[in-house]
Amino acid sequence: MTVADDSAEEHGHHLPAVEDWPRGFGEASWWPFVTALGGAGIYVGAALFLLAQGQQPIVDPLYGPLVFVGAVGLFLAGLYGWVYHAFVKAFWSGGGHGNTGLRWGMILFLGSEIATFSAGFVYYFFIRVGTWSTEGFPELLGSLVLVNTALLVLSSITLHWGHVELRKGNRRNFLVGLAATLLLGIVFIGGQVLEYYEFIQHEHFTLTSGIFASAFYGLTGLHGLHVSMGAVLIGIVFIRALYGQYTADRHTSVTTVSMYWHFVDAVWIFLVVVLYVGSEVSL
Known part of the structure; x- marks a missing residue:
């Protein structure tokens, strides 16, 4: 051994x-x-x-x-x-940790994620070609999605702040930033579940309600899966942080998870502009 x-x-x-x-x-x-x-x-x-x-x-x-x-x-x-x-x-x-290798591994992984989301957006742009009608659509751009967007953007800020504090050697602030990010991510997921419930139960807007519905649930569901995965990763990092496994000189997993979380945040902003705002725009 x-x-x-x-x-x-x-x-x-x-x-x-x-x-x-x-x-x-x-x-x-x-x-x-x-x-x-x-x-x-x-x-x-x-x-x-x-x-x-x-x-x-x-x-x-x-x-x-x-x-x-x-x-x-x-x-x-x-x-x-x-x-x-x-x-x-x-x-x-x-x-x-193999710092350089793991960082490049995450970059390559995010490259594949860009390709995955791009395929979904290409499908959405394809169905937008030609006559576009919003008849039967629920009001997508409501207060819930705006609040959810603000929460996710804030979670990126708290994660970045916590990471900076770790590199300064401030473990307490690092833990606070991680905990806040995890909480905001969980609330965001809950908000998306609530949105789905409202659309399906009250608006009768389901996955089989047409090609726009398939694009909407496909893209938002894919993003929700990524946020859920990110929350699991941040949860693991938070537990490890409680055991004192990170220092100002040893934080590669924090860096890679942060890269992933900021990517998910950026995708959501693009998704809101293209999907939620775009559904209200007539071509």
């Missing part, structure tokens, strides 16, 4: 996928594949749900929700393992 393994076991932490596979290619991890499988399953569940709609459904209506719930669980489990493997294991083993 290596010194790293001894250090990890001393603190009661397991080390998933610590062997080389294949040999010579460095330390392997199957967690990214688990996460990707869960993410793909979410889309499959949504597709099965749509296929079960209409007068002549193609599949059983039960398949979509079952696949979706199972995929979300698999996605979250994979995300936990991935973060643990990349950051927590490295901390306890004393092997370092």
Whole structure:
């Protein structure tokens, strides 16, 4: 057993996928594949749900929700393992975080995220071509989305402030900034759930209400999933911060999670301008 393994076991932490596979290619991890499988399953569940709609459904209506719930669980489990493997294991083993590599890894990941969201926006722009009617649309640009936008922007500010305070060596302010960011993120998610409830129950505006509805729920739902994932990441960082695992010189995971959260914030602002405001504009 290596010194790293001894250090990890001393603190009661397991080390998933610590062997080389294949040999010579460095330390392997199957967690990214688990996460990707869960993410793909979410889309499959949504597709099965749509296929079960209409007068002549193609599949059983039960398949979509079952696949979706199972995929979300698999996605979250994979995300936990991935973060643990990349950051927590490295901390306890004393092997370092691989600062440059992890930052570039996050940049590349965000590049793939830009491509994913871009595909959704291209679909929206495509359906906007030609005659556009807002008949049957609920009032999208209301006070709820404005409040939610303000909360998410504020969460980016609190996270940046907390990160700056950590680099100054002020651990208390760092914890306050993280806690505020996590709380604001959770409230934002709750606001989006409330918006969905209002649209579906009171406005009868559902995923099957037309091509605009599919674009709306597809884009906002995809963003909501990313915010939820970001909240999980910030929660992990917050718990680690409570154990004193970050210092002014050791905060790579804080940096990478901050990059992700600010990206999600920027996407939301663009989404509000294009989708919420854009739905009110007649071409």
